[in-house]
Amino acid sequence: MTSTGTAETQIVADPDVPLVRITREFDAPREKVFRAHTDPELVVQWQGPNGMEARVEHFDCRTGGSYRYVHTQDGQEYGFHGCFHEVRPSELIVQTFTYEGFPDGVALERLVLEELPGNRTRLTATSLVDSFEGRDAFLASGMDTGVREGYQRLDALLAR
Amino acid sequence: MAADALSRVFSALADPTRRDMVARLAVGDATVNELAAPYDVSLQAVSKHLKVLEDAGLVSRSREAQRRPVHLEAQVFDLMTKWIERYRREAEQRYRRLDDVLAAMPDDVSPTPPPKGSPS
Numbered sequence: 001m002t003s004t005g006t007a008e009t010q011i012v013a014d015p016d017v018p019l020v021r022i023t024r025e026f027d028a029p030r031e032k033v034f035r036a037h038t039d040p041e042l043v044v045q046w047q048g049p050n051g052m053e054a055r056v057e058h059f060d061c062r063t064g065g066s067y068r069y070v071h072t073q074d075g076q077e078y079g080f081h082g083c084f085h086e087v088r089p090s091e092l093i094v095q096t097f098t099y100e101g102f103p104d105g106v107a108l109e110r111l112v113l114e115e116l117p118g119n120r121t122r123l124t125a126t127s128l129v130d131s132f133e134g135r136d137a138f139l140a141s142g143m144d145t146g147v148r149e150g151y152q153r154l155d156a157l158l159a160r
Numbered sequence: 161m162a163a164d165a166l167s168r169v170f171s172a173l174a175d176p177t178r179r180d181m182v183a184r185l186a187v188g189d190a191t192v193n194e195l196a197a198p199y200d201v202s203l204q205a206v207s208k209h210l211k212v213l214e215d216a217g218l219v220s221r222s223r224e225a226q227r228r229p230v231h232l233e234a235q236v237f238d239l240m241t242k243w244i245e246r247y248r249r250e251a252e253q254r255y256r257r258l259d260d261v262l263a264a265m266p267d268d269v270s271p272t273p274p275p276k277g278s279p280s
Contacts, residue, residue: 008252009248009251009255010248011248011251012174013170013171013174014170020247022248024251024252027262028262031269031270031271032265032269033258033262035265035269035271035272036261036262036265038271039272039273041273042261042265046255046257046261047254061272090271123255
């Protein structure tokens with residue numbers, strides 16, 4: 001448990017559609033949590049994988065806006081981009097997300113912020129991916145074994 | 161198709177009672193009656209939960225013994241939980257950094273940043 005008494009991140013992967021849903025509560029009002037998602041100077045301070053440097057090319061978090069950022073690790077560059085489809089201050093961000101290593105793949109992401117008593121906020125982030133395989137690649141991203149090896153191992157285990 | 165298998169595991173583990181059963185089976189095999197004891201649900205409901213876990217490949221039941229104990233397929237479980245738990249942990253680490261960012265923000269913050277080029 002964190003010292004702030006914040007509940008740990010909960011995660012659900014839906015069996016029927018390729019989505020991942022994450023829920024987390026914060027000891028801060030919605031306005032602040034929203035701002036931390038829309039102000040690029042704040043976004044780079046917390047988003048992205050651990051131990052990776054992020055460079056924001058552009059970040060216009062308004063309805064109809066777009067973004068692109070690049071992570072660098074061991075001299076390798078990993079680019080990500082997407083569009084902000086609907087942005088409603090303090091409430092909602094609907095955006096697309098693409099990892100440029102798989103430019104044809106896209107996730108539809110929906111961020112909902114709810115007010116909780118005591119100036120707290122519940123964040124629900126849903127990522128809908130365009131295939132189960134894409135969703136599982138999402139989940140396995142950064143794993144030591146790739147998704148394909150994971151599948152092979154799983155097949156072998158289930159076939160016994 | 162492996163993706164379906166993975167999805168079945170995900171949905172099997174999405175239920176708190178089933179997660180609890182899996183946690184107990186991680187300690188050792190148990191009969192259906194033993195598994196049902198702590199819960200305020202019918203034996204039928206427990207059997208249903210077990211069927212879901214079995215269909216997902218997470219548990220198996222021996223055909224030989226009279227007691228037909230339920231056995232956790234630890235390898236399948238480990239692989240799946242590793243994937244999900246690692247993803248969850250990374251998200252949690254990210255959100256702890258966000259906790260720090262939020263704690264450092266001024267109290268009278270407007271939800272949207274000022275447009276580029278304006279004095280902040």
